[in-house]
Amino acid sequence: MLEQLLIFTRGGLILWTCKEIGNALRGSPIDTLIRSCLLEERSGAASYNYDAPGASYTLKWTFHNELGLVFVAVYQRILHLLYVDDLLAMVKREFSEIYDPKRTSYSDFDDIFQQLKKEAEARAEEMKKSKQVGKPVNNNLVKKQGQVMKGSMDGSNKKNSGGDSENGGGDGENLKGHLLENGNFNKNHVINRELPRMVNSNGKENGSSNVGAFDVNKLQKIRGKGGKKTDATVNKGSKVEPKKKVVKKNRVWDDSPIEPKLDFTDPVSENGEENIAIVAADQGESMMDKEEIMSSESESEEEDIGKNGKVETKNKGWFSSMFQSIAGKSNLEKADLKPALKALKDRLMTKNVAEEIAEKLCESVAASLEGKKLASFTRISSTVQAAMEEALVRILTPRRSIDILRDVHAAQEQGKPYVAVFVGVNGVGKSTNLAKVAYWLQQHKIKVMMAACDTFRSGAVEQLRTHARRLQIPIFEKGYEKDPAIVAKEAIQEASRNGSDVVLVDTAGRMQDNEPLMRALSKLIYVNSPDLILFVGEALVGNDAVDQLSKFNQKLADLSPSPNPRLIDGILLTKFDTIDDKVGAALSMVYISGAPVMFVGCGQSYTDLKKLNVKSIVKTLLK
Template sequence: MLEELLIFTRGGLILWSSCRALGLASPLKGSPIDALIRSCLLEERAADAGFTQDNYALRWAFSNDLGLVFVAVYQRMLHLLYVDDLLAAVRKEFSQIYDPKRVDYGDAFTDVFRQLHLEAEARAEAMKKTRQQNTLPSTRAPAGGGGKKPGALGGRAGPQGGGGGKKGGAESGKDDSDSSDSGKDHNQLTNGTVKGHQNGDARAAAAANNGKENGDPNDGAFDVNTLRKKIGGKKGGKKTDAVAKKAAPKAEPKKNVKKDRVWDDQPRKVGKLDFTDPADERGEEMVEKAIEHQGDSMMDKDEVLSSDSEDEDDEGEESAGAGQKKKGWFTSMFKSIAGNNVLEKADLQPALKALKDRLMTKNVAEEIAEKLCESVAASLEGKKLGSFTRISSTVQTAMEEALTRILTPRRSIDILRDVQAAKERGKPYVVVFVGVNGVGKSTNLAKVAYWLLQHNLSVMMAACDTFRSGAVEQLRTHARRLQIPIFEKGYEKDPAVVAKEAIQEATRNKSDVVLVDTAGRMQDNEPLMRALSKLINLNKPDLVLFVGEALVGNDAVDQLNKFNQKLADLSTVPTARLIDGILLTKFDTIDDKVGAALSMVYISGSPVMFVGCGQSYTDLKKLNVKSIVKTLLK
């Protein structure tokens, strides 16, 4: 049963609703249509097959020339077959009576909708009956079930034919009388193969005997004696063995013993591999020099796009447009001059194909690039092309708007503001850094700590990577250089408990921010993902940052999908806590291959909050959306 059909403009004005027109109260629980607009239509996922929210399934259609959206809502378990057909019919009929100056279509369209609904249900029922008739069991005998013809087929096909019987076998023999001998050989070969699978030595022996019987040296097993004769004569084998025996007793080289590390030209013996002794006499002096030479963090600097780069981009777009002109000069010129031509999907395909290839060369995942092009096609199909306007430029403009909409955060996440709000409540602001192995979580955690210190906030690090050897010492080094406290409990401890004790310690010391370092883990590692879910559910952090590499392409989709899926599946609370933001590392190593940022944001819906672009503490920036979009499309 259809729950509701809604017609509204792209600006959000509701023109007609089936429930309102029929005088019924809305049966929908929650806000599935608001969720559709927020999570799908505004995020350029209009090309998806459908959308589910709670117990509802939603389907939609566009009228791009009129700027209308048609949405049908029904129970997810019903699987209604006529919804797409009904939406197409409603769109066709409503477009004929639509007037931009009119805002109410209650009485004018209600009777039309009832008739369209009945016709769509009737067509779906007739189609269902036709499918049932086509899938009824046939009266033909099953394959290999006996009889003359099946027996003959069975004799030829072997095991697939089944019980053909004697007569069937005889007929098969008559049909293949010219190749009876080959049939025997085939049976012998088949039996030999089966036995050979059961016993490898017997098969090798049979192959050797076969070579001897035929007398052909190329058949059968390889003769080792022949090779020995060619190498060293008749006694080649003995010579080889003698040489091997002489070469065996060799003196083993002496092993190099690792020397102790030299500190200040004096050898110093240590009991463990920990060279971050906070009691080092030079420690304070080194820290002061390190802090002095770092300077201001790049997070507080606005990146300015140079006019030269913009001019180059414009020239590149013009040259690309010229290439499109040469490719289809007559068609594009005719449509440009004529104007008011309705864009069809076939007209958009060449320009979308070029855009998809361009996005993939920028390291955008193939699946994401394809969905983006389908979404742009859905938003342009049916629109009228203006005079002297190329299709390629229209598609380019639509894609630029779509990319800007995706990369722009849906909600403002101001960490400094949130830290002050938590400070007023008397609680520290907790940030958890998660991600796969080797992406730079600890280093970029230190960069974030340095940026927070410049805003006069007290920061404490929590060493909750109790899995990787050297992780605690690495974080201790950053803490010593930045002169901030660190909470650690060593290795082989429960990271969730360590994080909880660190937050309690920060509350007692009135620290403003707690930065929690976690172990790197692959998205398929079930035990470590379970430990991460426990840490997040137990401590309820204010922000969960996924640290990912800017070098990854298709793997970014798999990483974020599985991280969010595991956090949702392993959550012990009704509302699972997922990833809130993304920190993109090694951004200075990728040149123009910036597609990973788009792939990650598209998959998770979370914004890129930090970009790591170097090896010093100051190398942390904001994501410049305009710059990324220009890079992706140039």
């Protein structure tokens, strides 16, 4: 039974809903569909599954892009209604004929809908009956295949009768199952069948004792055709000179004096006390507080010097010369959009966007443009590019604002420290970028404390201790082989006692498939309930970013004992200065997780931390 069918505008105004619903929908499937699919550029999907306590729904939808209407059908997932797609198409066609932007009530559409539903159900029943009856078997085709198989068996038996007198006709029967697979002649099995029957140098077949022997003369003839000489053709009388042994020369050690110590992490004064320099005076202002200046739009044009020495402006836009403009095109169809979307997908993949994400984005853009009227002399490519640009900006713009400074001050008013946990895979730079965040918070007069909860990797505590000494920040550590959840809990208690405003928790790097370490991370998050969970990922990864983030979230959800598990809240992208224009990992991570990119690491000093410039990323992806 169809639970609900709604018609509403893209602005959110509900125009019509079917009146036959007896029970109200559990949960909010329509709102979830709008947030998770329509606003997140996943509208190219075929359907959406929504789970609520006591009910599971499937939602299907279609658009009328010219009128700006959305048609959504909701039904119980267990029913597998076959007529929903057909019904949505008919409702879309009929409602578009009576739609008036000035009207807000369409009570006269109730009777039309009932008739359309009966027609769709009747059509689905006819299709179901036809599938149950099935198609009759074509006896002529079966007879023809049998004749082909019989002829193949006879030919193979005649050919093999002279060589296998002991086996008689048994080989033909054994070969029968190999020659015909699913009605197709398989040449590979015939070749494999004849390989053991080699020919010797006298031209006679080898007996059963030499089955599988290899003919060297035959190999020489084959290799001789290519003009290459083999070792087998070397005369027996010629002697091969033995190779001279390479004698390793003795190493001469340099008597130069020993280099001075290169590690200046812990400088010591003459009296034996540590001499710690204040980094803030040397590093300057963090890039997080600097507004990035956007370049002008003319950057999309590059200047080339022609043969005559004059500067020529050359547009390097990849859409410019690819498609011709279409004059007077009434409505866009999938066939019109396919070439432009194919080129757009390839362009996104060259920018390191995961293939799956690029394909879904193109499907979503196609769904938003199909049926839309195109103005005269308007290039399809420019229309597609504009739609994709809007989609990318919508994806990369955070759905909810996460202002750490504001949240820290809110936690201060409540008398508790603000806790941020840094998680991620091995070697992405969690400790280094944690120190960058600590330096940025210090500049805003916030008391920060580090918690060394990476009790697994050797040297992790010492690494974080070095950052803490350089920044003159207190650090809470308990050494190695301790439970990180307990260490983090004690660190938060210590921060409450000494008046620290923020606790930055460093965790061990772990692969997304390492269940013991993922279980320990889930326990740490469950026990301490941090205010922010930051996933630290490399900007260098492509398709692996999707796997990392999706599995991290999945493991945190599966292994948490809480009914409402905490997932990743934000992303910190590292090594952003090493990727040039391959910025697609940022898009892939945000699309797959829905979490915003809050920080971007772009260097090795403490100031090299900045915000993600959405306009710059979109421009780089599409240029």
